[in-house]
Every structure is written in C-alpha cells, then in structure tokens.
Amino acid sequence: MHTTGEPTRIVYSGFPELHGTLLEQRALTRSHYDYIRRSLIYEPRGHRDMYGAILRPHTELVDAGQAHMGVLFLTHEGYSTMCGHATIAISRLLVDCTDTALFPRRDELLFDEEKKEVEVRLHVPCGLVRATVPAIKSSDSGNWCADTTRTIHYLSVPSFAAGIGLSVPIPPSLRWPNLGDRENVIVDVAYGGAFYIVLPASALGFSPSLAHPDIAALSDATKKLRAAFNASAELRSYLRHPDHEDLQFLYSVFVTEPGRGVPAPESAGAETGLCFFADQQVDRSPTGSGVQARVALAVEKGERKLGQCWTYHSIVSNAYGGKGGFTGTPVEETEIGGRRGVRVRVSGWANYTGFGTFVVEEGDEVGGGFSLEQLQQFSPV
Numbered sequence: 001m002h003t004t005g006e007p008t009r010i011v012y013s014g015f016p017e018l019h020g021t022l023l024e025q026r027a028l029t030r031s032h033y034d035y036i037r038r039s040l041i042y043e044p045r046g047h048r049d050m051y052g053a054i055l056r057p058h059t060e061l062v063d064a065g066q067a068h069m070g071v072l073f074l075t076h077e078g079y080s081t082m083c084g085h086a087t088i089a090i091s092r093l094l095v096d097c098t099d100t101a102l103f104p105r106r107d108e109l110l111f112d113e114e115k116k117e118v119e120v121r122l123h124v125p126c127g128l129v130r131a132t133v134p135a136i137k138s139s140d141s142g143n144w145c146a147d148t149t150r151t152i153h154y155l156s157v158p159s160f161a162a163g164i165g166l167s168v169p170i171p172p173s174l175r176w177p178n179l180g181d182r183e184n185v186i187v188d189v190a191y192g193g194a195f196y197i198v199l200p201a202s203a204l205g206f207s208p209s210l211a212h213p214d215i216a217a218l219s220d221a222t223k224k225l226r227a228a229f230n231a232s233a234e235l236r237s238y239l240r241h242p243d244h245e246d247l248q249f250l251y252s253v254f255v256t257e258p259g260r261g262v263p264a265p266e267s268a269g270a271e272t273g274l275c276f277f278a279d280q281q282v283d284r285s286p287t288g289s290g291v292q293a294r295v296a297l298a299v300e301k302g303e304r305k306l307g308q309c310w311t312y313h314s315i316v317s318n319a320y321g322g323k324g325g326f327t328g329t330p331v332e333e334t335e336i337g338g339r340r341g342v343r344v345r346v347s348g349w350a351n352y353t354g355f356g357t358f359v360v361e362e363g364d365e366v367g368g369g370f371s372l373e374q375l376q377q378f379s380p381v
C-alpha cells in the first residue's frame with residue numbers, strides 16, 4: 001500500500017512463528033529473521049526508501065483483548081517503533097480483510113452504524129494505537145469495506161516535547177558546507193512514538209523554503225547533525241522514555257517550513273516538512289509520528305490549543321496540490337512519566353498498490369537482498 005506515496009509492504013502470511021511480547025518478537029526478528037527484512041526492503045525487491053510491516057496476530061495486548069492486531073515496522077535500517085503512515089494503511093487493510101485465517105480477531109471489529117466507521121486497535125512497539133476507518137456496509141451481504149471518500153484517523157501513544165531550544169555543538173569533522181562559520185545548531189526534540197529532532201531548514205544554514213529542497217545536501221547535513229547530537233551524553237539524556245529503554249533513541253531529523261502548503265478546510269494553518277529517518281530514508285508522506293511530535297512541540301510552546309487542527313504536508317502532497325496532506329489535532333492533555341504529554345489525532349489516506357508473493361530461490365545470494373550503499377562501503381565494487 002502507499003500513504004501519500006510512502007510505501008508499506010505488509011507481510012500478512014508466511015512469516016515464521018514468533019512467541020512472546022511484541023518487543024520480544026521484535027528482538028527475535030532482528031536476531032534470527034533479519035534476512036526476511038533484507039529480502040523485502042533491500043534491492044532487488046525493494047530500494048533505499050522502502051518501508052514494511054509484519055502483522056503479528058498474537059501479542060500480549062492482542063491476547064488480552066485490548067488490540068486486534070500486532071505490528072512490527074521495517075525500515076532500511078531495522079525496526080522502528082511507531083509509524084503513522086503504515087498505521088493508516090494497515091488499519092484500512094484490516095477493515096477490508098474478511099479472511100479470519102489472516103486476521104483472527106476480525107469478528108471483534110464493530111461497525112458503528114451511526115458514524116459509519118470501524119475502530120481498529122493496533123499493538124505497535126511503542127504501545128496501543130486506535131485507528132478509526134470510515135466504512136460502507138453492503139445491504140445485501142452485511143459486509144463492510146473502507147470508505148475511501150473520508151480520511152482514516154488514529155490516536156497514538158502520548159506525545160511530548162522532550163527539549164526546546166537545545167544547542168548542538170558541531171565538531172569540525174561533522175560540519176557541512178551550508179553551516180558557514182556557525183559552531184552550534186539550535187534544535188527542538190519531541191517524542192511521537194519515536195524521538196524526533198525538529199528544526200527549520202534555516203537553522204541548518206539552508207534557505208527557509210522547502211519549495212525546491214536540495215535533498216542530498218539536507219540529507220548530508222541532517223546525518224551530521226544527528227551524529228553530533230548522539231556524540232553528546234548530555235543531549236542524549238533528553239531521549240528519555242519512562243516506559244521502555246527500547247524507545248530511547250533518535251529516530252529522525254525533521255526539517256520544517258512553517259506556513260508552506262494548502263490548509264485542509266477544517267484546519268487553521270499548514271506547514272511542510274521533510275523527514276529523514278532511520279539511516280536517512282526520506283519519507284514521502286507527511287510522517288504521522290513526526291506530526292505527533294510537532295503538535296506536542298506546538299502545544300508546549302503555546303502555539304496550538306487543544307482541538308486546533310493543523311495541516312502537515314510533505315513535498316509529495318505539496319506537488320499534488322495538497323492532496324495527501326495529514327492533519328494533526330491535539331485532543332487531550334495527558335501525563336507521561338511525570339511530564340506533560342498530549343494525545344494527537346492524525347488523519348490521512350492510504351491506497352493499495354498490489355498483492356503479491358515474494359520468493360528467494362535457494363542459492364540466490366544476491367537475491368537475498370543487498371543495499372548498494374552498504375556494498376560500496378564494505379566490499380570492493
């Protein structure tokens with residue numbers, strides 16, 4: 001499927017059996033079955049910016065009846081903890097799926113006759129996500145399917161601002177050309193199921209406009225900024241999560257341009273962002289978990305009130321006249337580990353791109369998956 005152009009290759013059958021909690025399944029997948037991620041995400045089946053997900057029908061929350069399905073997320077680098085664009089895609093898929101062998105808790109989904117929607121609860125590595133999928137019911141069969149004329153929305157785990165106006169010292173070995181003679185970059189850090197650095201392009205020494213971004217140069221700058229941030233124990237201490245240390249890492253640098261893009265009719269304003277995540281993948285979608293992080297920052301800074309809806313664009317949604325932009329609305333203040341958090345409602349669309357079966361033939365070493373970049377780094381080419 002894709003969400004504003006960002007792919008989600010969804011594994012719903014054929015994955016080896018896994019037991020334990022979702023985080024244990026994630027660890028086991030990483031240690032024993034990483035070859036499956038590489039075969040689906042790397043070339044020749046995938047590419048540098050491919051994204052995937054594995055459905056997990058048994059997790060502690062699914063078995064306790066709190067979630068309908070568990071999900072592991074796959075990136076070019078490894079296994080992420082939250083993904084808004086994939087949540088939107090997978091919840092639509094599950095509403096459309098009538099096969100209980102693939103989706104054992106299918107019969108527990110409820111069609112809300114009044115609102116004409118179905119709630120799907122997903123257990124993802126950062127916690128429980130509640131998605132609401134608009135649906136249409138057939139009067140003949142009584143079956144429903146997703147109604148693609150309305151947006152899907154989800155409420156994820158609490159988001160929070162972890163640090164505002166932090167100064168990141170950039171050592172000489174990590175400077176990039178646009179930095180000029182600056183020695184520090186000022187960033188905000190926020191959590192939206194994963195930790196994000198958020199900053200305007202101008203803070204990196206680039207033009208503030210993301211109308212025609214130099215993606216390669218921004219990728220180089222954000223990669224170096226991330227390395228400089230991670231080099232400081234004091235700055236890393238801002239990546240603290242009260243629940244689980246698996247969640248305590250910097251996932252992404254999000255470069256933003258406030259004001260750019262067409263606001264959705266129900267929203268009070270718009271902005272555009274360019275998200276570099278994992279090992280510098282570029283998100284084509286407006287990045288649901290990053291929207292959560294950016295809304296939490298806006299609330300913390302007093303720029304956004306509860307209930308105020310805002311539109312978030314990517315360079316792809318802007319290129320299509322605003323179609324595919326997400327909206328983000330802070331709906332509830334909450335507390336997380338003694339600090340102020342906010343629940344953010346994110347909405348967007350997802351579409352199917354196809355259904356398929358992948359094979360890796362025995363003895364096909366190249367076809368097991370390769371990353372051109374890693375080959376260049378580690379092997380003679």
Ligand SMILES: O=C(O)[C@H]1NCC[C@@H]1O
Pocket residue numbers: 006051080082083084085086277283285286287288289290
């Ligand atoms: O929408 C999101 O949250 C995701 N898209 C790719 C990077 C993030 O995990």
